[in-house]
Amino acid sequence: MADFLIGLTGGVASGKSTVERAFAALGVAIADADLIARDIVEPGQPALLSVVERFGAQMLDADGRLDRAAMRQRVFADPVERKALEAILHPRIRQGLRQACQSATGAYAIATIPLLTEGGGRSAYPWLDRILVVDVPVATQLARLMQRDEVDQPLAERMLAAQASRDQRLALADDIIVNDGSLEELPALVADLDRLYRQLAGAAPGAEVMPPR
Template sequence: MKPWILGLTGGIGSGKSAVAQHFIEHGVHLVDADQAARWVVEPGRPALQQIAEHFGSEVLLADGQLNRPALRARVFADGHERRWLEALLHPLIRQEITAYLARAESPYAILVSPLLVESGQHELTQRILVVDAPERLRIARTMQRDQTTAEQVQAILQAQASREERLRYADDVLVNDRDLDWLRGEVERLHNFYLSLSGGQP
């Protein structure tokens, strides 16, 4: 039986990493799209070579690793360059994710992605769980976690899909506005529900 795929997403500061961790504790196979995005640009992978050829050596560090801040500065300043990079990376990231999910041995597997909706990665899933929290709380959590300003967090919020858009795709919504014990209980409840589903559908 091939496991069905649950997409797990949520805006910055919603607590999706904590939720993902609780699912892992229940033995659920999980792949993180952010990690896949890092794997595809490791030294020795073709994507890194293409990026260096396109943007020049200033996007590489002395040890041959990708200089993320330099690349980010280039692509955020120029929509055309950003689209070039996305066209290169999105299919490769999708391949990594698909290969990793194919190795899952749990009854269902999870794809965690902050950009599940925006990147089209939701097409790889049979069901979507959105972790949500009031914006005020999300901003406070992120400022505390990243030692950053409210303005910087606001800028990231603007770049992500709107909360309404994410919720439109949701099959399940977990409002994470209480403590960790409560959250652990909610994940357990969802996990037991997911084990009863076939192909992600009741």
């Protein structure tokens, strides 16, 4: 088991996945909340049954799978509906992340948790040793989201408004990657943090190694 655990988070379309892949390329074990979230709503899974009970069979596509586009439209139009979905999914996602981290090997492991701030922050994930936030200006984030998900600006703005603010995420950060440049810049930033995390993972209990953020 990896004894040193990093929580990786950031707003939608901030570049978390690119940062995650850069860490994985360095041999770091990754537990991804988005992948776990997809697995737990596969047909036959208890979470999908709970979703159908709460939201109705119209949230399923013709193959009996979760219709993600329909669900997205519904929950981002109504905070009550969004909270209901989170109440079904988040406890199961946290459990899956913890199990994946417990089985990871290496100097340290990363848990990618897009909704870490919204899901309770450090109090919900007390087993994280450090939190890394991928930060991006809101205007850049909005443009990337519209392009990536092929959604119009009103929906993209609702999606951003439904998440924690940039300041709220940064308040949790031990480390920050500002992803406002080209993708080619990220591997070097990740390599610097990888060296830091390996140093911290090998430090004696109680030792403090606090670099500039």
